Amino acid sequence: MINQKQKKELPSLPPAMIAGAGGFVGSSVLSSIKEKFQQLFTPSRNELDITKPENLLKFLGKYSPKVIVNFAAFTDINEAEKQRGERKGSVWLINVGGVKNLVRICEDDKIFLIHVSTDAVFPGTNNFPGPYSETQVPPNNPGPLSWYGYTKLQGELMLTNSKARYALVRISYPFGHKNCPKDFVNKVNEYVKKGLPLFSDQKFTPTYLPDLADTIFSVAFEQIEGTFHVTTHPLTSPYEFGAYLAKNLAPNADIKKSQVKEYLKTPHYVPRPIHGGLLTKKTEKKLSIRFHSWKDAIEEFTH
Numbered sequence: 578m579i580n581q582k583q584k585k586e587l588p589s590l591p592p593a594m595i596a597g598a599g600g601f602v603g604s605s606v607l608s609s610i611k612e613k614f615q616q617l618f619t620p621s622r623n624e625l626d627i628t629k630p631e632n633l634l635k636f637l638g639k640y641s642p643k644v645i646v647n648f649a650a651f652t653d654i655n656e657a658e659k660q661r662g663e664r665k666g667s668v669w670l671i672n673v674g675g676v677k678n679l680v681r682i683c684e685d686d687k688i689f690l691i692h693v694s695t696d697a698v699f700p701g702t703n704n705f706p707g708p709y710s711e712t713q714v715p716p717n718n719p720g721p722l723s724w725y726g727y728t729k730l731q732g733e734l735m736l737t738n739s740k741a742r743y744a745l746v747r748i749s750y751p752f753g754h755k756n757c758p759k760d761f762v763n764k765v766n767e768y769v770k771k772g773l774p775l776f777s778d779q780k781f782t783p784t785y786l787p788d789l790a791d792t793i794f795s796v797a798f799e800q801i802e803g804t805f806h807v808t809t810h811p812l813t814s815p816y817e818f819g820a821y822l823a824k825n826l827a828p829n830a831d832i833k834k835s836q837v838k839e840y841l842k843t844p845h846y847v848p849r850p851i852h853g854g855l856l857t858k859k860t861e862k863k864l865s866i867r868f869h870s871w872k873d874a875i876e877e878f879t880h
């Protein structure tokens with residue numbers, strides 16, 4: 578990690594492009610790091626569709642970024658599931674084909690690619706339980722994964738099997754973006770307000786978005802290659818997370834528990850990890866950074 582004094586002494590960041598900068602995670606990271614770049618291109622999907630190689634070539638030919646950060650993805654897990662097995666569907670075309678197109682151009686033009694992925698590439702099953710370290714390789718098997726998770730895994734493989742210089746950054750249940758309904762804290766608040774239950778048997782490690790912004794900045798600044806995990810610690814459950822959050826926001830709330838084990842027996846379930854979570858030790862060491870605990874992150878975000 579670069580400290581403020583070093584930052585001033587180092588040359589400014591090379592021209593960069595962010596795909597998916599208008600989405601939930603991309604817009605949060607963009608608002609934290611945009612001042613640090615002298616030239617930053619943030620095309621909308623209309624201006625730059627990653628599934629269209631000719632579109633990409635034209636855009637990149639015009640602006641010549643040296644770093645690309647990719648947040649663009651098909652992210653609706655329930656909608657994605659309706660396309661299970663379809664390799665011509667929009668989920669595959671964006672999460673696999675789009676990444677393949679970006680990787681090819683980055684290989685050819687020696688552009689450093691930072692690609693954002695998810696804990697959902699890991700199954701979180703009894704046979705292959707988390708939390709997972711940066712060096713753990715997800716089994717290449719669609720069975721226990723959601724279709725979203727499986728396509729994100731195939732996107733990762735486009736990257737890891739390439740000659741591109743890349744950073745693969747996995748995140749999980751992000752929060753820290755006020756007023757965004759997709760934010761995990763806002764989702765949990767909605768559940769609590771409506772008296773809906775939260776899973777108490779699901780293990781996970783949510784990501785605090787300011788930690789992600791710091792990581793993306795460091796990795797882009799020094800073009801550090803590798804696989805990075807950005808999450809809070811220690812391992813928790815949605816119920817435990819929600820109960821702590823409610824203590825701050827709705828002290829008298831009656832928080833109900835449910836079991837992901839039971840959900841996975843329902844007829845139209847979408848696979849999701851029970852024993853999930855990401856480990857961040859190698860990332861924190863490599864970047865000399867310390868991520869928030871989820872309790873500290875909740876305190877910082879809600880005060």
Ligand SMILES: NC(=O)c1ccc[n+]([C@@H]2O[C@H](COP(=O)([O-])OP(=O)(O)OC[C@H]3O[C@@H](n4cnc5c(N)ncnc54)[C@H](OP(=O)(O)O)[C@@H]3O)[C@@H](O)[C@H]2O)c1
Pocket residue numbers: 596597598599600601602603621622623625626627628647648649650651652653671675693694695696729748749750751759
């Ligand atoms: N949100 C989560 O819970 C979560 C958890 C783990 C990992 N992630 C990862 O974080 C990244 C960002 O997720 P998010 O939650 O911010 O998703 P999001 O809100 O759905 O944003 C996705 C962005 O990608 C753009 N996009 C979609 N298809 C595109 C295409 N063909 N060409 C160019 N841009 C395209 C969208 O543009 P339009 O809006 O115009 O379609 C949108 O700006 C994804 O890689 C996701 O897998 C998210």
